[in-house]
Amino acid sequence: MRGTVGVFAAASLQATFTELGADFEGAHPGTKVVFSFGPSSGLASSIVNGAPADVFAAASPTTMDTVVSAGAAVGPTTFAQNAMEIAVPPADPGQVTTLADLARPGVKVALCQAQVPCGATAAAVFAKAQLAVQPVTEEVDVKSVLAKVQLGEVDAGVVYVTDVRAAGAKVRGVPIPADVNASTAYPIAVLSKAPNPVAARAFRELVLSVEGTKALQQAGFSAP
Known part of the structure; x- marks a missing residue:
């Protein structure tokens, strides 16, 4: 071969x-x-x-x-399979400690575009949690969302569990409760x-x- x-x-x-x-x-x-x-x-x-x-x-x-x-x-x-997690900058400028914080006024959130799997899966999380989250940016893929968090351009991004793990100390993970998480x-x-x-x-x-x-x-x- x-x-x-x-x-x-x-x-x-x-x-x-x-x-x-x-x-x-x-x-x-x-x-x-x-x-x-x-x-x-x-x-x-x-x-x-x-x-x-x-x-x-x-x-x-x-x-x-x-x-x-x-x-x-x-x-x-x-x-x-891959579940979702919130990624925030290590200093956590937006003070994001729960999923509900993403809907708080003034919190800058990055999501994937709706037609991309990471965007569709994040939307499923918000639907389960009955949350209305208005992102400041919608990115083409999950790595672009993670980059926005790492650069400090947003207060939080919704990415996959694997992305938070791969980023190491460059971001901090905020778990999403299992009863509203999606994969x-x-x-x-x-x-x-x-x-x-x-x-x-x-x-x-x-x-x-x-x-x-x-x-x-x-x-x-x-x-x-």
């Missing part, structure tokens, strides 16, 4: 998939994994419009469905027109393997 494997993956998978990509290349000399990370909805649109890739890993089944419906992928498998499932599929289908299937199997599951759980993802 040789050649390039093109993997389109949700931005929230960047750290874990980069690690798995290095493992894959080590286990299969002569292969190279080339990643395109970004908002799942944008990646799905690119795939449907003919962008060449071998594997797609989305941050929501709905997004994957658009690719499957277009005939660009078959048989997706869910490999992980999104992550499906993966080999694309129908994959230029390198053999390597694509092998990468998919790595993600679904014990090794892949361990790496995902260490990053904060939960089992599907």
Whole structure:
């Protein structure tokens, strides 16, 4: 098995998939994994419009469905779930200690755009909690929301649990109560027109393997 494997993956998978990509290349000399990370909805649109890739890993089944419906992928498998958490700058200038604080006047909140899985999942949290949150910015993906928090441009951002963990001391996490929290499932599929289908299937199997599951759980993802 040789050649390039093109993997389109949700931005929230960047750290874990980069690690798995290095493992894959080590286990299969002569292969190279080339990643395109970004908002799942944008990646799905690119795939449907003919962008060449071998594997797609989305941050929501709905997004994957658009690719499957277009005939660009078959048989997706869910490999992980991710819940939401509030990220605030370490000094917490907005004094955000609870979910309800996000609806307080004057608190600057960053969210993902509504069509992106992290935006849709945050909206589900607010609906459960019966909160009306007016963001000052809506970003294209979860990494952009996290960046706004790290730069101190907002008082809080709603991101995934995995993003808070990956950021380390650069942000502080404010947990969302389990009874109002929401999560999104992550499906993966080999694309129908994959230029390198053999390597694509092998990468998919790595993600679904014990090794892949361990790496995902260490990053904060939960089992599907």
